[in-house]
Amino acid sequence: xxxxxxxxxxxxxxxxxxxxxxxxxxxxxxxxxxxxxxxxxxxxxxxxxxxxxxxxxxxxxxxxxxxxxxxxxxxxxxxxxxxxxxxxxxxxxxxxxxxxxxxxxxxxxxxxxxxxxxxxxxxxxxxxxxxxxx
Numbered sequence: 389x390x391x392x393x394x395x396x397x398x399x400x401x402x403x404x405x406x407x408x409x410x411x412x413x414x415x416x417x418x419x420x421x422x423x424x425x426x427x428x429x430x431x432x433x434x435x436x437x438x439x440x441x442x443x444x445x446x447x448x449x450x451x452x453x454x455x456x457x458x459x460x461x462x463x464x465x466x467x468x469x470x471x472x473x474x475x476x477x478x479x480x481x482x483x484x485x486x487x488x489x490x491x492x493x494x495x496x497x498x499x500x501x502x503x504x505x506x507x508x509x510x511x512x513x514x515x516x517x518x519x520x521x522x
Contacts, residue, residue, distance in 0.1 A: 389429045392491070395472065397426070398435035399495055403468040405440070413440040438475045446474040453514035457507075466504050469495050473512050477519065485516045 389397070401420055408416055417436055421428060439446070450470050451459055459467065473492035476483040483491075489512045496505035 389427075389432070391431055394429045394432040395435065395491055396495065396498075397429065398432040398439075399468055399472055399499070401432070401436045402439050402472055403465055405436075406464055406468070413437055434480070435472060435475060438479055439471045442475060442479050443471065446471050446478070449474055449478070449515050449518075450511060453511045453518070454507075462507075463500065463504065465499050466496065466508060469499070469504075469508055470511060473508070474515060477512070477515060485519065489513065489516065 401417060404420065405411075405413065405416055411419075413436065417433060418428075447459060450462075450467070454462065462470070469492050472495075473488045476488035476491075477485045489509065492512055493505050493509050496508045500508075
């Protein structure tokens with residue numbers, strides 16, 4: 389599985405986990421892959437678990453840069469995309485920020501649509517600029 393595919397899998401799992409938060413993330417991951425009849429993927433696992441681990445800090449950044457939008461107003465898919473990208477930008481030293489933003493925009497185009505991808509691009513751009521100066 390290539391990194392782009394692993395990222396898409398991680399996105400699906402991040403989204404689905406919102407409906408199964410009563411389960412341990414690791415157990416959810418194993419069961420979700422079994423249901424999909426997919427082998428494990430280290431990158432998808434790292435993204436999924438990293439998002440769960442840093443969720444509170446990431447949600448704070450997303451809320452801060454989502455001008456006039458509360459987290460509850462952001463679609464669950466867009467929020468999952470934002471969380472994934474912010475994890476890659478702030479907590480994963482294997483992905484450069486412009487790549488994380490571009491991949492998030494591509495995921496938004498695939499899963500959400502034009503309004504969502506422009507919003508996601510704007511939020512992530514603000515977070516990236518803050519990271520350059522903070």
